[in-house]
Amino acid sequence: MAGTRARVRRIGRLYAVLTFGGMAATVYLAYRGGGLDAALPALPPTFAVAFLTWAAYRDDRSEAARRALPAVAEELAGAVQVQWSAELGRRLLVRPLPPTVSWTAAPAELSVPWRELTKAARRWPGGPPSNPADWATGPAGLEGQEEEIAEVFLHRVPTRRLVLLGEPGSGKTILLVRLLLGLLERRGVGGGPVPVLFSVASLEPGPDPVRDREDALYTWMAGQLERDHRTLADPAPPAYGDVSLARALLDSKMIIPVLDGFDELPDERRRRAMAVVNGSLPLDQPMVLSCRSTEYRRMLRHAAPLADAAAIELRPLDSAEVGEYLRATAYGDGARTAAAAAAVEERWGEVLGRLGGACPVARTLATPLGVSLARAVYNPEGAPGSPTPPSSRGPSELLVYATREEVERHLFGAFIRTAYRPRPRRPCPWTDVEARRTFVVLAHHMRDNLTGSTEIAWWELHRALPVRWARLLVAGSAAIAVAAVPWSVAGPAAGLGAGLSVGAVAVLATAQRRRPANRISWSWRQSKVVPGTVAGMVTGFAVGPVTGIRFALVSVLAIGFVVGFMTGLRPEPLDVTAWGSPSGSLAHDRRTARRIMLLWALAAGPVAGLIADLVAGRTAAVVAAPVVGVVTGLAIGFGETAWGLFSLTQVYLRIRKGTPRDLMAFLADAHSERGVLRRTGAVYQFRHLNLQRHLEAQELDIG
Structure with a gap:
């Protein structure tokens, strides 16, 4: 099926080149032969027929490209396994092995009575989820240690619904990773739901949980899946309705939600979130929820516990x-x-x-x-x-x-x-003071700009920038650079028109939230034909008094085509969860940015040369084409990709906050050499959540 989508993309590119190339050639030949007035009226109907033909082909192929859910679940299982295997592998390579994490049944007031669990499990549609002979005979039978967690969840807990409690730093995260990988190993090829870890810090339940419980949790989880796994945003097969693959997997109970960090929610939000969880998930939906013991106990004063769930609590390590x-x-x-x-x-x-x-x-x-x-x-x-x-x-x-x-x-x-102490065998380019300052900057950024997120994603760092100033800098620089040539050869009106055209496109480019790009695709829905036509009209009116109405129409058509068609080019987001490393995703996005720059330069340069030729002659065209093409390519490529804003952010943080010049090298070193960070796919996290909270509370010393 992926091959079908790739063929659609390749054919679409060829179709676009042939259609628009033929139209451009028609205009050029008409212009050279003096028949431009007769050729222009025929182009809109030609374009309309071409678009309708392509839309019919695209819709037909898109329908054929929809994939069956079992195959989608297999891909997701592989991505989740890649995501978490490396983290557990690093822990198991440490010698001697760290002390073993173990647990016991939580106090009775924190759990649902055992009789209710067994009764609920027997009433599942289709029968109990596991063999009742394997169930624990009571809460005491849930005791175990690290490598047993998947066994406990699958066989000893009757309902396969579990609350994992523990004090700060007690090992909840490593136990959840063990559970995820254990469930994936026991899942087998082609069978069973896929466990997925969701960080609930971004869950925003509404003020009325009774009204919101119907769909809020599923909508949020589907959004998280689509964010982290790009292909899950594709449409599901028609039998599942007009929903994404992510939502279809959730509705079909092919996902086991593992809700981590429930304690990170403020008290009132935690209470509402529990009401939404209990009201949204059917009782035959396996799930896991982790929370600090104190916060969970405090929540139960005003809310019900997780329905039909057993609760275990992590023990202190053996002295x-x-x-x-x-x-x-x-x-x-x-x-x-x-x-x-x-x-x-x-x-x-x-x-x-x-x-x-x-x-x-x-x-x-x-x-x-x-x-x-x-x-x-x-x-x-x-x-x-x-x-x-x-x-x-x-x-x-x-x-x-x-x-x-x-x-x-x-x-x-x-x-x-x-x-970061000096070591002869592993010299460090940064002092401990520089490192601490950088980590405090990152922790403050995650707290203030990312609502307490635990992920250090390089493509999210641009949120540390003053947004309006960033857009103004990119758009203004591009507009001024492009306006200089037509201003000098045709006067202020032409310069103003060209500058406004490029500045408007640059603003559109930098206004989007960017994620690492995988490749470039074209979409009619994303193209800006109307802004492109307006930009062409502004330039056309500016050059009209000099060239006449006929050549002004050429300007309108040329600029409208370039902006309308080229803004339909969009970088497809990279599946950052499955991607190997942050530096690899950055390099991939940078390559995509360079391709965008090249395409825009090749598109904008000839148009600028054509208009300059009409206004001021061949010499002006020779100057305008490369200057406008290069500047436009740089501006759009810079704004269209995450790499562009990240580069700008690096400079800003270096000047204002004193962070390292090469921030990615610093983060990679903090992960691989210093052990301060851990890596999950293409993002970093602080090795311990408590370390992040500690740094959030620190004052930033820039001196």
């Missing part, structure tokens, strides 16, 4: 396992000699002796987050005698803090200093 892990990592690459063991015990003994207690450091090191930070900060690379991070007392300094929050704040600050 013996934590102690063994921190001792083992403290050796680094050195030999485990008696002297090395004594050095490790001297550094860590006082802290490890407090594990399992209730003091702030013990509570911090009972979570995967606390353990990973402590290892990064206090266990150096190399032998036990290697230089340690900038700390005066080593791990024992953690004992002076009075609360867990103070311990975490200290570890977060030390974590960044440690990651």
Whole structure:
């Protein structure tokens, strides 16, 4: 089916070239032969017939290109697996392995009674979702650890509806990743729904959950799927109605929603969101919801729990396992000699002796987050005698803090200093001060411009720009540069007309929200024929007094065609979730931008040369064609792609905020060398959500 769509695109391009090339040739020959007045009236009907012919062909082919839902689900499953496998793989490659995350049944007041779960499962249409003999006999049967989470969800929970609770940093994210990949492995080829992780931070339930519950959740989830997986925005087969593939998958229960970060919603929004979830999803729809225990308990004072869902709560890490892990990592690459063991015990003994207690450091090191930070900060690379991070007392300094929050704040600050400390084997181009400032800028951007998003997407950074000034800069620069040539050869009127034409197109280009581009396609619905005709008329009236009405009509037709046709060219968005890396998606988008620049230069240059020839002669045409073509190509290509605004944003952030000159290199290094960021497809995230929240609260020091 993908081949059908590709053939439609190729044939469409050939059709457009033949149609518009023939029309342009007709105008040119008529102009050279003096028969322009007779040729112009015949062009609109010719264009109308050509368009109707193409529209009929396109609709016929588009109908044939619609894909069956099982094949779409297979593609989505592959994309989700690629998205999350690398993250889990990196964790499993760490030696020694981090302490195991485990869980127990949540307190009874946080879960639906077990008898109600079994009763609801038996009443599912078509029977229970799994064999009742495999169900747990009660909440206690849900206990388990990391690698068992998919088994628990599929077989031990009768309704396959689960609430995952835990304290900050307790390992909810890694457990959700384990669940996603476990479900995909057990799904098999061609069978079963696809688990998809949704971050609920962007869910905006209306003020009246009863009225909104009917469709709000499905509309939001479909929008998230279409945003992250480009092909899911395509129309579904006719049997599913006039909906997208994403919505058809949801309506057909071929998606298992995994709603992460419920605790990130403010209290009132969280309450309304739970009402929408309970009112939207049918009770035979498997799903998972994660939330911090405190926030979930507070919500239940005013709202019902997730309907027909069992609840599990993450346990603190085993203190013996934590102690063994921190001792083992403290050796680094050195030999485990008696002297090395004594050095490790001297550094860590006082802290490890407090594990399992209730003091702030013990509570911090009972979570995967606390353990990973402590290892990064206090266990150096190399032998036990290697230089340690900038700390005066080593791990024992953690004992002076009075609360867990103070311990975490200290570890977060030390974590960044440690990651960017000078190391002979891995020199770093940035100091810890520069790195901290950049991370604070990014965290503030995510909080203020992206409604608290957890994703650092390079194509979203342009939101840090003052939008009006960015558009004015791009459009104004293009208009002034293009207007200079006709102004100098034909006077202010011609210059003003040309400048307004290019400036208007540049404004249209920069007004869109851009995502990384995959390829260029043409769409009649996106073309701006009316603005193009207006721009042609402005220029035509400007040159009319000089050239006469006949040549003014040529100007109207030429500019109207170029703007009308060329604005129909649009870069198709890249499937950023499945794409390999942020730098790869940026390079792909940059190549698309260059193609757009070339096409606009080849289209605008000849038109500018034709008008200059009519107004001022051959010499002016030779100057105008390359100048106007190049400037127009740069302006449109810059505004039409995410790369253009990203480049402008890099300069702005460098000047105003002091971020690195090459921001993508900094982010790649923070992921691959420093461990501050993690990568999911083409976006980065802070390694820990709490680190992002910590940075959001920091003041920006630009000095």
